[in-house]
Amino acid sequence: MGVSDAETAGYGGEVPQLLLIEDDPQVRTALVRALSERGHAVATADTAMAGLAQAVESRPDLVVLDLGLPDLDGCRLLRMLRGVSRVPVIVATARDEESQIVEALDAGADDYVVKPFGASQLDARIRAVLRRADDQTGPEPVTVGALRIDPGAREASLDGRALVLAPKEFDLLHYLAARAGQVISKRELLTQVWQTPYGGADKTVDVHVAWLRRKLGETAKQPRYLHSVRGVGVKIVDPGA
Structure with a gap:
């Protein structure tokens, strides 16, 4: 070996x-x-x-x-x-x-x-x-509307249905959900989720947000949970609030 x-x-x-x-x-x-x-x-x-x-x-x-x-x-x-x-x-x-x-x-x-x-x-x-x-050991699950994220088990579900997420998709969703209602800049997401504090590709965030939207059953034109704020960043909200 x-x-x-x-x-x-x-x-x-x-x-x-x-x-x-x-x-x-x-x-x-x-x-x-x-x-x-x-x-x-x-x-x-x-x-x-x-x-x-x-x-x-x-x-x-x-x-x-x-x-x-x-x-x-x-x-x-x-x-x-x-x-x-x-x-x-x-x-x-x-x-x-x-x-x-x-x-x-x-x-x-x-x-x-x-x-x-x-x-x-x-x-x-x-x-x-x-x-x-x-x-990250033993953190509490996060719930936003019908979306539930368990960071300890690294499991996410929507309306009780398990979501199949890649590692960075899960990390991005959890980071946003833990700050529901807050607009998070792409720079902060690159720093905290991708650990690239010296800069990175904004497109990386855009692509992962697009993938998450598809798995959440929504689109950029008709968002439910994930909302982009032009020139600022991204936020996650409870669609029923």
């Missing part, structure tokens, strides 16, 4: 348990050393399938994922992982094209950092993602 005894710390306890999926041995060794010095226990895998198996078997607190893996593209691995696990994932890669960043975040990544980066920056991002994951 591409894991050496020197690079692996057993999962368990209060020390953050990380899984690093990285095929470059020099990068892998350097990151293991740097993250271990900063208080993390780090296990490693050097292929996508080895990483997937280890993530399922060992259930780490967070995965650091390179996209350029020898056996499978990292984004495809991320989608496979999201099908079986909610473990937080930080993509750490040399790919810096906006389209690839958007693809990875839409596939379920919690954060994205471009190589080269400092170990302190990666450590800070890991701690931030783990804090967000802790904050």
Whole structure:
């Protein structure tokens, strides 16, 4: 599975348990050393399938994922992982094209950092993602009209009918529903839902809103729950209020 005894710390306890999926041995060794010095226990895998198996078997607190893996593209691995696990994932890669960043975040990544980066920056991002994951433990379900969102179970329903949502669709719907009646700017949504505080594509928000509308059985011309405010942002409302 591409894991050496020197690079692996057993999962368990209060020390953050990380899984690093990285095929470059020099990068892998350097990151293991740097993250271990900063208080993390780090296990490693050097292929996508080895990483997937280890993530399922060992259930780490967070995965650091390179996209350029020898056996499978990292984004495809991320989608496979999201099908079986909610473990937080930080993509750490040399790919810096906006389209690839958007693809990875839409596939379920919690954060994205471009190589080269400092170990302190990666450590800070890991701690931030783990804090967000802790904050999402056991939250109360949110109800807006006949729409119900359970963030703990990551389940949503409308009129008692389950909605089948992609990870970012669910995150967007929950963020808006938790702030029902408030107009949320696209910049805030990109920052809070996509974790892209330094800018991103407004079209990413527009596309996901369009997908959500379709699943909620409404259109932009005849909205019920999701309303766009031109030049400002998006809000969710109770259509019966």
